[in-house]
Amino acid sequence: MFDWDDIRLFLAVSRTGTVRGAAKQLSLTHATVSRRLHQLEEKLGTTLFDRTSTRHILTEAGQNILETAQEVEAGMARIDRMAFARDSRLAGLVRLSMLDSLYLAIVQPFLGRFQARHPMIEIELITTDYLSNLAQREADIVVRITKTPPDSALGRKLADSPLACYAAEGYLADRPKLDRWIALTHEPARQPILSARTVLTANSLIIARDHIRDGLGIGLLPCFLGDQTEGVTRMPGIDPIPDMEIWALMHPDIKNVPRIRSAMDFLYEIFDEQRVLIEGSAY
Amino acid sequence: MFDWDDIRLFLAVSRTGTVRGAAKQLSLTHATVSRRLHQLEEKLGTTLFDRTSTRHILTEAGQNILETAQEVEAGMARIDRMAFARDSRLAGLVRLSMLDSLYLAIVQPFLGRFQARHPMIEIELITTDYLSNLAQREADIVVRITKTPPDSALGRKLADSPLACYAAEGYLADRPKLDRWIALTHEPARQPILSARTVLTANSLIIARDHIRDGLGIGLLPCFLGDQTEGVTRMPGIDPIPDMEIWALMHPDIKNVPRIRSAMDFLYEIFDEQRVLIEGSAY
């Protein structure tokens, strides 16, 4: 029988399409991935990928086993979660995935309170741009800004996150025509100012915020960010757009793990306390 | 994430109950199994087994993941079979599991014909006493003497295998009282001679046959074996017992593999040719 662990490499290559990409995902070198992939193919007696010059493409045999390999992966992830769920200590690591801007604005100022309450729990902040996979336990808790929380995950709505239109404080006096627009990649074409030309599209809220603050244009920002930023004001006459919601999500399998529950409770608490600020209703 | 291959060790230990037994199954040393098991437990953050002095017993955590681990194992076996199913050569290995006595009596005399027909196909005979697992591909084809073929497997009935009562040729003249009985472990208490005392119970047909031939007692044998044995005759006045059937079985996933199909066809053929002999209807 083949080495079961090689199925993980097979999946990584099938997803990334390249041996080097898979190696990066798995924290290995491409040499190792290449060798073990060949070894797997030899053991199975079948070639799993067509090696084109640019990328690895699944052969028919590879497509055949792909679905089963994914089921196996889900099973392995389940084993991981079930073992994790038995950890009853109020100690250890909690991996929290959320936007860095949201973390900085809402969570970070009160983190000391959490640390005082649970000194043995360590928080790891994950701010990758892609959505961390709860099933694979890439993160324990994901705070996501979304309209449609997935019902496979378990969690609670923390707050609304309306968008408002911001400009640098001196901007309006200098450029009454409002012709320069800073857009968010996440918010395609939600542009209340009719005639403005988009001069920048950023996928980072922080970058967009900084550009707006520096007077390079106007644009939408979540209230929790814009209202907290020095040198930036809301555009008068434009009401906030009720838009996204902020959800804290975790996998059902780990909901009873004490440290996860503590971290969740803490999130509920601090978002509740800062609701007025987040939802921008003070203005 | 833990090494997926370690789940295989976990399953082997949970089945055998000992690290050494698992190591034997997996063709490893007990040191390797022990070390990797500890490594898995450390990665999962849970202890999987209670180490008693005699055997490893699953902890609650171990029981929790056992079922999922078995699903994962089934998936891996499926991947193995699906890859195997793509081998379109009329060459390679066919692993055949059957009783050695049946093989010697029926298959072996005609094996030359198969080899002449398919010179590149190699037959491996597996005569373990436990039933080879088709799903795990411990054997490709299992010939089983049974009353109830499992419907999860695919195959065909090759023949009936009635039992008849045999004695050494001089036996009846010497010992008209028929008081010594040679029994088969597989056939508990199927004893047509009323007053005989069981003097030997053998799990090997060959052993039982040899004892009967050597005049140590009388007993039941499948006709294919007894009728072929020099120096042994059926007891007069006792009709053969229609009893078991001989089935050739394979896993549905590999039914279209050419060399498996060839081997199956060969089995059908030679059992058909020797039906009279196997079913003992010539007497």
Next chain:
DNA sequence: ACATAGCGGTGCAATAATTATCCATGTTTG
């Protein structure tokens, strides 16, 4: 047309895993 960046494969040195062996302990057996 040329340079560049990214790709997968290969040889070699370093590292990690596996084996073989010994040991202590507890259990079964005569």
Next chain:
DNA sequence: CAAACATGGATAATTATTGCACCGCTATGT
């Protein structure tokens, strides 16, 4: 009750695996 057996763990020698550097190749952009 002693002795033989089997178990899991620990340690040194061997073996296998990995990472690194380099290679030739292709696609792409200047």
